[in-house]
Amino acid sequence: xxxxxxxxxxxxxxxxxxxxxxxxxxxxxxxxxxxxxxxxxxxxxxxxxxxxxxxxxxxxxxxxxxxxxxxxxxxxxxxxxxxxxxxxxxxxxxxxxxxxxxxxxxxxxxxxxxxxxxxxxxxxxxxxxxxxxxxxxxxxxxxxxxxxxxxxxxxxxxxxxxxxxxxxxxxxxxxxxxxxxxxxxxxxxxxxxxxxxxxxxxxxxxxxxxxxxxxxxxxxxxxxxxxxxxxxxxxxxxxxxxxxxxxxxxxxxxxxxxxxxxxxxxxxxxxxxxxxxxxxxxxxxxxxxxxxxxx
Numbered sequence: 001x002x003x004x005x006x007x008x009x010x011x012x013x014x015x016x017x018x019x020x021x022x023x024x025x026x027x028x029x030x031x032x033x034x035x036x037x038x039x040x041x042x043x044x045x046x047x048x049x050x051x052x053x054x055x056x057x058x059x060x061x062x063x064x065x066x067x068x069x070x071x072x073x074x075x076x077x078x079x080x081x082x083x084x085x086x087x088x089x090x091x092x093x094x095x096x097x098x099x100x101x102x103x104x105x106x107x108x109x110x111x112x113x114x115x116x117x118x119x120x121x122x123x124x125x126x127x128x129x130x131x132x133x134x135x136x137x138x139x140x141x142x143x144x145x146x147x148x149x150x151x152x153x154x155x156x157x158x159x160x161x162x163x164x165x166x167x168x169x170x171x172x173x174x175x176x177x178x179x180x181x182x183x184x185x186x187x188x189x190x191x192x193x194x195x196x197x198x199x200x201x202x203x204x205x206x207x208x209x210x211x212x213x214x215x216x217x218x219x220x221x222x223x224x225x226x227x228x229x230x231x232x233x234x235x236x237x238x239x240x241x242x243x244x245x246x247x248x249x250x251x252x253x254x255x256x257x258x259x260x261x262x263x264x265x266x267x268x269x270x271x272x273x274x275x276x277x278x279x280x281x282x283x284x285x286x287x288x289x290x291x292x293x294x295x
Contacts, residue, residue, distance in 0.1 A: 001169060002026055005082040005107075007075065007099060009033075009040030012116050013088035015144025018044045019173050021068040022061075022145075029071050030078035037071040044069070047145055075099075079107040084169070086138055088116040091241045096120060097128050104129035112162055114138040119189050119242040121249075122155035122182045132157035136166050139186060140175075142234070150175045155182050184249030185242060193242050196234075197258055199227035203278075203294070204260040210278045210290045228278040229288065231261075232271030240265050269293075 004020045006013050009031035017029045017040070031037050048062040057065075072078035079085050085107050087099050096115065103113050113135045115125055126135035137153025150170040154163055163179065170177035180187050199213050208216070214226020223230075231239050240262065246255040264270075264277065269291070271277030280289045 001083040001165075003081045003083050004028070005030060005079045005085040006088055007031075007078075007085065007103075008088035008090075009036045009071070010088065010090075011043075011142060012140060012144060014040035014043050015047075015142065016086055016088055016116065016140055017069055018047060018065070018145050019140075019175075021065045022057075023173055025068065027069045028078040028082065029069055030073070030075055031071075032073055034073060037073070041066075041069070041071065047143075051145075075102055076106045079103060079111070082107055082111050084112045084114060086114045086116060091118060091120065091238055093120050093124070093245075096125055100125045100135070101128050104131060112136065112165065114166065116140055118238070119185045119193075119245040121184070122153050122158070126155045126157055133159040134162055136162055137182070137186070138166060138170070139188065141188075148174075148176045149188075150177045151186050151188055152177045152179050153182050153186055154179065185246050189242050190246065193239060193246060194254060196227045196231045196239055197243055197255075197261070200231070200258040200261050203228065204258050210294045211288075232277035232279055232281075234271070235273055236261060236270045236277050237265050 002025060004025045005028040006017045007030050009029050013029065017027045021027045029037065029040060048065060051057045052059060052062060085103055087096060089095055089099055096117065100113065113129065115122065115137055116139060117137060118139055122135060122137045126132035129135060132155065135155055136158050139151035139153060141147035141149050152166050152170065167177045167179060185193060202208060202213055203210060210228050214228050217223045217226045240257055243255055243257040268274060269276050272281045275281050276291055278291055278294065280291055
């Protein structure tokens with residue numbers, strides 16, 4: 001595999017483009033919004049500069065990495081020569097199904113189609129293509145250049161050969177791939193999201209405050225980040241979407257999203273990306289300040 005196409009230039013998309021380009025692959029980063037592509041490239045550049053400051057790479061390696069990334073606002077143009085296409089659009093099943101229908105028509109017949117979904121069925125996406133054996137999940141963790149894990153998710157029809165190819169490719173990127181089967185939330189979010197949801201219920205029911213809940217989990221369970229801060233980092237809208245996938249997929253009340261989470265998303269309090277969630281996020285400040293709503 002030499003040519004990689006990434007659909008989406010957001011946090012996950014530009015991170016995936018970054019790691020492939022760093023390892024010598026030619027990358028086409030595709031987004032229908034030109035400003036998103038500009039922001040994605042700026043983010044990659046910033047992360048490469050951070051690596052230079054830490055003496056992990058040289059200025060020449062930064063230049064070579066950026067030289068391997070091209071951008072496009074057109075899926076047909078961007079995937080024309082792809083050996084592997086990785087979809088990293090927002091966590092919306094209808095959008096992903098439309099993208100996979102288009103990818104099946106536009107990508108070369110030999111191309112593998114992967115999705116970075118964190119919870120949605122690989123089998124459903126594969127079913128709208130004529131190549132279900134070549135469809136697989138590659139769930140990278142955020143931030144992609146730093147985190148080692150890749151959940152490699154087999155759909156119902158994913159072939160052994162394709163699974164092995166993606167496992168080996170993930171190792172080439174310096175990642176640690178873990179093969180899992182296609183059930184709602186896979187492994188990471190099936191375990192993580194109920195914990196986050198329970199932390200929100202604990203706040204909602206007045207058991208303890210935001211900082212108290214996070215402190216208990218950091219100091220008592222050795223978590224590097226409390227569950228409420230982590231929810232802000234992931235995005236409360238993303239947390240809600242994943243919980244709804246779990247709730248719909250399993251039909252069990254233990255996955256029902258906390259009403260507080262539902263209300264916060266409705267109010268536009270999405271966490272770090274909106275500037276406020278359980279905490280307030282001020283550009284340039286590393287201070288962790290609890291939202292006035294919870295003080």
